[in-house]
Amino acid sequence: MAPAPPAPESVVTPPPAPVQQSTSYANCSAARAAGAAPIMRGEPGYASKLDRDNDGVACE
DSSP: OOOOOOOOOOOOOOOOOOOOOOOOOOOOHHHTTOOOOOOTTTTTHHHHHGOOOOSEEEEE
């Protein structure tokens, strides 16, 4: 009797990487509702349009 052929190798495909979504808020009310305010310069969601006095802290 001939030996059985080897079983096919299973190929594992990793799931796709999550899509990076940028965080932005239409206004400070939206940022507050999301629990994100105040937002420091450099943090996700910071935009100069939300920082009226340009001190690096939006929606204070």
